[in-house]
Amino acid sequence: MNGFQNDKERIWKIRDYIQELEDIKEGINNFLKSRKKLDEVTKNLWISDVKDFYYNTVSAWEMLNSASKGKLKYLENSKNFLHLARGRLAKSISELKFYKEELVFNLVKEVEISFEKCWNAFYFEFEILTPSKKIIKPIARIIKVSDSEYYLPCSVCGKNSIEYKLGYGRFDELESLVYSGITHSRSLRKDLANELFEILKSEDLLGVHQFMQKFHSVEGLDAYCPKCDKIYCWEHYNAREEYDDGFYDCTCGECPNGHRRMIDD
Ligand SMILES: [Zn+2]
Ligand SMILES: [Zn+2]
Known part of the structure; x- marks a missing residue:
């Protein structure tokens, strides 16, 4: 019973990290909106990349939350969303680096640190939730x-x-x-x-x-x-x-x- 309660609390704690990511996402988008160097189309694309990054992380959490309630089939989806988020973030960062500004440098650093905390918290849960393989059967090469x-x-x-x-x-x-x-x-x-x-x-x-x-x-x-x-x-x-x-x-x-x-x- 207690163990279950702890699991639940830990998973809810990941929401705090995600909240942090949301704040940074807003910061990045406000920054992008404020800069005149880009045309509107590119600017909107870059803003939607940042949103994609964030919403993939949110979806990863929702899947993790379902997996933690015993629906283990969602574990794989959670991982997929988290990896998608990491790819989107790499794309966004490469876009932000277009601006050679101190502010961008700090935003990138902030989002990288914050996402890494999130990533590690997810992987901690993945390890716990992954069923241990009972049958030690060698995996075929082909x-x-x-x-x-x-x-x-x-x-x-x-x-x-x-x-x-x-x-x-x-x-x-x-x-x-x-x-x-x-x-x-x-x-x-x-x-x-x-x-x-x-x-x-x-x-x-x-x-x-x-x-x-x-x-x-x-x-x-x-x-x-x-x-x-x-x-x-x-x-x-x-x-x-x-x-x-x-x-x-x-x-x-x-x-x-x-x-x-x-x-x-
Ligand atoms: Zn594998
Ligand atoms: Zn190797």
């Missing part, structure tokens, strides 16, 4: 679903991080080899499928990575850490989007063993 469909699960949590299948991507007119990774999806030529499926059958992750480097991009398989020779999901690769003046630049990952690399450009 899951064969059928002759034309394969999954690559995260080596930490087992969540499917990469999917390959023969089929139709969103804009495909022809059947393709559809790749869905942790940062993006892409349709590759269908005639490459046999070569790839042979590599997948031999559970050669490095081989899959090299295949992607050859036929897709130099970053290769986005969920793959070459130094560990392992697959990580978005969360366990600690993937972070980076922005330049509000435009998407790249995504960097840092695996649980501290190996960093660019996973999407």
